[in-house]
Amino acid sequence: MPSKKQLELLYLRTADEIAQLIHNRTFRAGERLPSLRRLAAERKISIATALAAYAKLESDGLIEIGAKSGHFVRRQCDQLPIRPRQRLHAAPSRVSVSSGIIAVIAAMSDRAVVPLGGALIAPEYLPLRALNRSLAGLARASLCGATYDGPRGPVALRQQLAKRSLRWQLSIDEDQFVTTVGAMEAIHLSLSAVTRPGDAVAVESPAYFGLLQAIEHLGLRAVEIPAHAERGMDLDLLQRALRATPIRACVASPNFMNPLGALMSDEDKQRLVALLTRHDVPLIEDDVYGELAHDGSRPMPAKAFDRHGTVLLCGSVSKTLAPGYRVGWVVPGRYQDKVESLKFSHTVGNATLPQLAVAEYFESGRYDRHVRKLRSNFARGVQRFRDAVVLSFPRGTRISTPRGGFALWVEMPRGVDAYTLQADALRHQIAIAPGPLFSARRGFRNCIRISCGYPFSPRASAAITRLGELAAAQLG
C-alpha cells in the first residue's frame, strides 16, 4: 500500500496531467471531464485520489462542478480576437503617460510581486552564466574601461552586428552602427535627431509606453495609428493621417510589436517605407522583438526596403540576452552624424565591457542556439498564459494571438477599468500594465498587457485566476 506521501504525489501528478490536457486544449473550455469512477479506472488510482485531484483543479480555478453533476473545464471567456480599431484621430495629442508608468517600474524590482507588468524575462531563460563568465574573462585580461569608446562604440561589437545583419536580410557595414544604452536610448536619440519640439510623430496604437514617455519628454505630440492585432499598423489609416496633418517621424515595430505581438507582412513593410518616403517622413523602426518569432522564423526589418537611408533601425539584446547589460544599437542611415553627436552629449558612450562580452557571445555561435530555445519557451509560455486567461477572465474578454515576443494584450468588457484592476492586483502582489499607458489619448481603459516573460508557474497560474476574479468583481 502506498504511503501518505506517495498518495499526495499521486493526486498532485494526476491534477497536473489534467491541467496539461486543459492547457493543450485536449479538454476544451466547457467540456465535461471523465467521471471520478472512470478517471480512477483509467489511471489505476483510488476514487479518493481522483477526487483529491479534481478538488485541486477546482481550487486552482481550472475546473468547476457543473449545475447538474460532474466536473467541467471552467469556461469564463471565449477566445475572442482583439477587434481592429478603425477610428483615426489625426489631430496630434500631447502625451502624458509618465505618472502612470512609475507604478509599473516600481513593481519591477519587487520580488514579492508576480511580474506580469514590466517586459521582464525570467533569469533562468537567459544565458547570464555564460555571458558573465565571458565578461569576467575580458575584465581580467585587459585594462578595458580606462577610456571612452569611440563615437560609434567598440568595433568588436559593431563587426558582430554587421555579420548578424545578414540574417536580417540586410547587409549593414560596421561603421553604420552606433551602439547605445539599450534600444530605449537608440529610439530617444533617433527621435531627437529627426524632430523638434512640437512636432507630430505617428505611432502604433497601442504602443510601448516607454516610447510614449520619450515623446512626452521631448515635447513632441503623437498621432496614434490604430494597429491590427495580427498585421500591425493600419497603413490605410497611416496614409490618411499623413495627408491630414504634418507628421515629422513615424515610430513602428513591424516585427512583433509590443504589446500586440503583431507581425507586419513583408509587402506591408515595403508599402510602409514607400509611403513614408513619399511624404519625406523618416521611420524609426524598433526591432527589439525581431528575433522572437514563435514559429522560429526571423522576419526582416522594414529597413530592408530602405533605399534612401531614412529608416533608423533600433535594436538591443535586452529581450534576448541581458537587459541589465544595457547593450543596444541604432543604424541611423542618413542621420548618422546627428545621432553620433547626440549620443556624445547624452551619455558620451556605453560601458565598454558589457558590449565586448556580448560581441564575444555573438562570435561564439551560441547566440542562435540560445535564441531558438528562448523562442520556444516564449511560444509555449505565451500559449499557456493565454489559455489561463481564457479560462479565468469574464465573458466577452478578447485576447491577442501574438506571433512573437512575450506580451499578451487583453481587452476586457467595457465595465472593467484597467487602473482599478492594476491597483487591486497590486494589493494581491500581482503587477500588470494598464492599457491607457499604451496610448497618448489614454484609450484602452478596459485593456491590460500581461507580460509572459516568466514561466507559467503555479504562482503565475494563480495570479491569472485572481486577475480574472478581480476583473469579474468589477462587473458586479
Next chain:
Amino acid sequence: MPSKKQLELLYLRTADEIAQLIHNRTFRAGERLPSLRRLAAERKISIATALAAYAKLESDGLIEIGAKSGHFVRRQCDQLPIRPRQRLHAAPSRVSVSSGIIAVIAAMSDRAVVPLGGALIAPEYLPLRALNRSLAGLARASLCGATYDGPRGPVALRQQLAKRSLRWQLSIDEDQFVTTVGAMEAIHLSLSAVTRPGDAVAVESPAYFGLLQAIEHLGLRAVEIPAHAERGMDLDLLQRALRATPIRACVASPNFMNPLGALMSDEDKQRLVALLTRHDVPLIEDDVYGELAHDGSRPMPAKAFDRHGTVLLCGSVSKTLAPGYRVGWVVPGRYQDKVESLKFSHTVGNATLPQLAVAEYFESGRYDRHVRKLRSNFARGVQRFRDAVVLSFPRGTRISTPRGGFALWVEMPRGVDAYTLQADALRHQIAIAPGPLFSARRGFRNCIRISCGYPFSPRASAAITRLGELAAAQLG
C-alpha cells in the same frame, strides 16, 4: 673607461636632471646655465658629455644658445595669468558647437595622436586592474545583468555614495541618488528636468563643450557668465544677468571647473546658491573634478548650502576611476521624480555590473588611497605641462593656474587662431581643444585647452614645443 652605452645613458641622465631643474624653476626662463667646463667639473663628466646633454636640451626646446655665448633657459612667454573678463552679454545665445566637437572626439580614439584634446586620463593612472578584477568576481558569482536596475540604480552603489557624501560635508540619503551613465547623462537629465526648449541657461564662460552641446541639442539658449581663472563664475555678473533676462537654470562647476581649473570659495558658493534661490533658479552643479584638488583638500560642493532642494548635484567616477565604466549619479533634490522618469525614458537604467564593481571598490577603502596618488600625479603633471607652455609659446601668452583637475587653459596673442592651430597640430598628430568650443558665442578664438591627463613624457614635451612653434608661425 665607460662603454658607449654608459656614455649615452650619462648624457641623457644629465640632460634629464637639468630639465628637472628647469621645470622646478631652479633655473628660471632666460637664466644662464653653467658653462660646459663648469658643468663637466660639477658632474664629473667629460666636456663632450656635457655638450651632448646641452644639445639634447636644445633640441627638446628647453634651452637656447645665447646671442653672445653660453646656454640659456629658453624664454618664450612670461607666466602671465589669464585676465578675467568683465563684459557680460545678457542676451541669451543659440548654441552651435556640435560640429567642432567631432574632430576632438575623433582624435580621442586614435592612439597615434598625442592626447592633449579630450579630457582623457592615462590608463596607468587608473586602478583598472583592481576594478576589473572586482567586476570579474561579481560577474562569476552572480546572474547580474538578467534584469533592469530599479529606477534609482543599485542600492549597493547608492549606499556607498551616501557614505561618501559625508566627506563632501553633506549627508545625502541613499534614496536621494539616481545613478546615471556618467555625469553627462546626469547633466542632460537635470537640464531636461528644469527647462523647456527656448529657455535661457546661465553657464560659466568658458564652459565644458559637452555641456554647451547638451544645451544646443535641448533647444536651449545660453547666457555666458564670465569666469575668473582662479575664483570661478563672476557672481556680480551673474546677478546682473539674472536681473536683465529671465534665466531658467544655472549650470556651474564650482570645484575646479573645466577648462579653467578655478575653485570657488565657500563664501561664494553660499552666495551663488542664495542668489539663485532668490531668483527661483535651480543650480545644476557639475562636481566631477571635486576630488582632484592639487593641494589634497576636498572642497565641499555648493549643494552643501542648498536649503530648498534646488541644487542638482552631478558626479561620476569618469575623472578618477574608470571613464569606460560610465558610472555617474545625480542628487536631484526636489526634481527627483522628474529625473527618475526622464532616466527611464532615456536609457531605462545603467549597466549593472560596472556599478557594483565601483561600489565594491568604494567599500574596500582603496578609493581614497588611489585618489591621493592621482591628485599628486595631476598636480605634478599639470605643473610640468604648464612650465613647458611657458618655455615654448609665443610672448604674450597667458596661462591658467589650475587649483585642481588636469586641464590647462592657454590664451595666446590675438593673432593666433585656435582652429587653425588645431588643424595644424592634428597634421603633426597632436590633439588639442580649440577655445571657441568652450563658448556659446564662439569667443576665445585665440585660446586652447590642453588636457594634462597623461604623464609629461618626452612625446608630450615635444608636442608642446611643436604647438608653441605652430602658434608662433601664425604670428609670422
